[in-house]
Amino acid sequence: MIDIRFGPQACADLTASASREWLVTDGRGGYAMGTVAGLRTRRYHGLLVVAGPTPASRRVGLASLDPAVTLPSGTQVRLGAHEWASGTVDPRGFELLERFDLTDGVPRWRWRIGDVVIEREIAMAYGRSCVAVVHRLVSGGPVRLDLSAACTWRDAHGERRADGPTPRLEPAAGGAVVEGAFRLAGPDWTPEGQWWLGVRHREEAARGLHPDEDLWYAGRFSGALDEPGAELSVLAWADELAEEPPPATALVEAARRRHRAVVAAAKPADAVEATLALAADAFVVRPGAAPDVVAGYPWFGAWSRDTMTSYEGLFLCTGRADEGRELLRAYAATLSEGMLANTADTGRVEHNTVDATLWFLHAVSRHVTLTGDTDLGDELLPALHAVVEAHVAGTRYGIRVDPTDGLLTQGGPPDVALTWMDARVYGVPVTPRTGKPVEVNALWINGLAGLAELTELAGRDATALRELHARASGAFGTRFPAPAGWLHDVVDAPAPAYPLGGAPHHDDDLLRPNQLLAWSLPYAPLEPDEAALRRITEALFTPLGPRSLAPDSPGFVGRHRGGPAERDSGYHQGTVWPWLVGPFVDAARRAGLPTDDLLVGLVGHLGEYGLGSVSETADGLAPHAATGCPFQAWSVAELLRVHRQRR
Known part of the structure; x- marks a missing residue:
């Protein structure tokens, strides 16, 4: 280490x-x-x-x-x-x-x-x-x-x-x-x-x-x-x-021995991977019969979005596939109306998330692909098909497949924020992103392709899934490229002058990192655009990962500081999110761009805030001081995942 x-x-x-x-x-x-x-x-x-x-x-x-x-x-x-x-x-x-x-x-x-x-x-x-x-x-x-x-x-x-x-x-x-x-x-x-x-x-x-x-x-x-x-x-x-x-x-001494065993099980190639494997161990917990994931220390509990985004890094990169299998089965048993619950941290179970379930589809697909555990894929197929059926039919908060283009749209009451950019101030979402968010639809298309593959591995017909996937992919390639040279963050968003659900719509082209998933996922809807990635790198990339909004955009907040309302107002308005280094590096690699120096700052960060771990967030402006939880699951998981891929 x-x-x-x-x-x-x-x-x-x-x-x-x-x-x-x-x-x-x-x-x-x-x-x-x-x-x-x-x-x-x-x-x-x-x-x-x-x-x-x-x-x-x-x-x-x-x-x-x-x-x-x-x-x-x-x-x-x-x-x-x-x-x-x-x-x-x-x-x-x-x-x-x-x-x-x-x-x-x-x-x-x-x-x-x-x-x-x-x-x-x-x-x-x-x-x-x-x-x-x-x-x-x-x-x-x-x-x-x-x-x-x-x-x-x-x-x-x-x-x-x-x-x-x-x-x-x-x-x-x-x-x-x-x-x-x-x-x-x-x-x-x-x-x-x-x-x-x-x-x-x-x-x-x-x-x-x-x-x-x-x-x-x-x-x-x-x-x-x-x-x-x-x-x-x-x-x-x-x-x-x-x-x-x-x-x-x-x-x-028992703690030392166990920590060495945890590191050895991950088969690290170097001291960085060894350190991250041990950091990952802190987040995998067993509060009951099945494993779960703590999203971040010291104040977070279990959040399904964080758990599924972190899955590959926390479980498959650390030799914990058996525990991961238990976790995926346990989460599948909790699906309701085709959705995973977001969290119970607030004191009650909430299903107010559009992307956690799509990350779950991705996690199951990655588990089967990397481990060959087709038995788990076969076991979970009914639950995964039920997820797609619920999204096609429509589920909570207006989450449904638009029959006109096959893309996934979302937007319920005006006081909810359903994507990972979920901060609210005095009950009002800072970045509501109602409509068709770019990363949600990239995950939807990725999930359809992954599920089609699992279905065919089980010897079943996946024609309907392939057709749904092809339709959504075609619409994605038509709708999301923006004249500015990158991808729209949201299409078919309610126009600002109209209430939620009003007829006029607009397409939001604010420069955000969410579009990275359109190029980085295993079944991404688009091939990477080198010119767009270079512009994104110039505007968003920092030593600790991408900013959540370009500095020259309206509403940019460079310091994630102050009281709760002030911090939440800037949470996704320019604050750096280290977990995004995962999709950033994946997209750059697929575009053939150099990536060797993209992780240097985060590796150095392992010794300067949450020791041996990676923070939740950092200021969007230099010196990019770390903020939020000092120990964050998806930050560690994504850094470990893309670092291992350098082998």
Whole structure:
């Protein structure tokens, strides 16, 4: 894997070390996450964040475990870091860090106080809501180490305050049970019980959200580290409270072994592929009987569009085809009126997506093509044919095949946005794209061709599918090329002066990256247009991937910053989306254009935001600072997929 390591200058510079985040996951949707500095900059940061019935319904438990070292002289040195509502950062343990590294997916800190050197490692037990925190004396000593446990028990999207109920602690062997929800265990536990008021999260302040919370100082663990090699470990877990996990050091080593096995199963050709294979592992979870995909950490759960877009990279490029088979079968069983549900992250199951189901057709086709698993193709054929039939007949939100040209149109109530450009501000879609979006129809045509092939592999007649495909392909080639020299983003869109459904229509030729799918998919409707791709590259491409809108277009927003409304207004109006590097590279390769240097920026990005991973988004203007989730499934999956194709 690539070497992710920071020395004392980067660690002690709070701007640098607090903007680089690490993540370890439990395979169920829970995680531990924080920054190189040790400063909690998000409400989502914590050492034990527990997944609920769905991956998105997480709760923060153990917020931090702050080390303090008592030297032989009697001087106590605090190694933790907190920012307070006043803006003060105290303590400032990051100033004593001489190194941070991420090795085999395990984060490790190394503090130096004179001749005393102490290391910390953090790992999670795979398949359990359990975190292990190990401290080790590397040199110097003897010293005493105290670990102060700051706790809460709240929804990961909110805060808890001292004006509410005091957290309930019950004694347990070696520690305590907090709120009947999670348990702490370690050496020489001393209960305390005190509010830490006004802990500030600077990233939430920057996102226009409430930045402060109160934490409950539950108590501290203590122990003597008499000589190098001595250890002091703490466990925190939320499942099977009465059953203590294996020792913390054993869990750390088990995590390392498992991570190496995950990488080996992917058969990486180089360190970049190895790093991305391990990054992909964080998103594949098993919250129940079947696998699922977390769209992004720390705030997303499962989104079918992200899952299916990511499918090839997360499963087929990592040696996880068997798990992928389970996932596809499970998703097929949830189809309703020919549609996959979009997500349940909002608290209810929603089917407000036009493209997720089309990505599902693509995922099944890629699975069978790359693995030869025709049995799965045969098994899912009835469900896949039902998808096409529902779209031809018409399903939710006006999603239907236009009988005049065979293209797929969509557009329901004016408050819904059905494509991946789905941001809304005060209930109004920013980019509604009602009509016939270019990537939706590229996916539709691709899906028809893939399904026809699966049907013929099963020995069945695919004439009707071939005819539908030919008709839609012909219409696509006629309707989507724009006089500007690229493809329309949407055709047959309602004219701006008319309400939804009004008779006049117009064709939207704003320069966006959605058209890349018309040239990049396996059964793309068009052969790549070299001249158009060169213009798109000039206008949209950045080191972290394509912008969502050209800078000279009306409505372009160059910075994805500010409060929720401001951020959502720019989400798809110029913000960079790294996942789009996949279709961009595919289209360029098919056009015979050079692609060797298109991934350099994203590979470099693996060590500068979500460590070892790829961010959700970035600013459209230089220096293209990363925004959104630091760890995003389809960003990782698409980079891994196209990087492997370089072989």
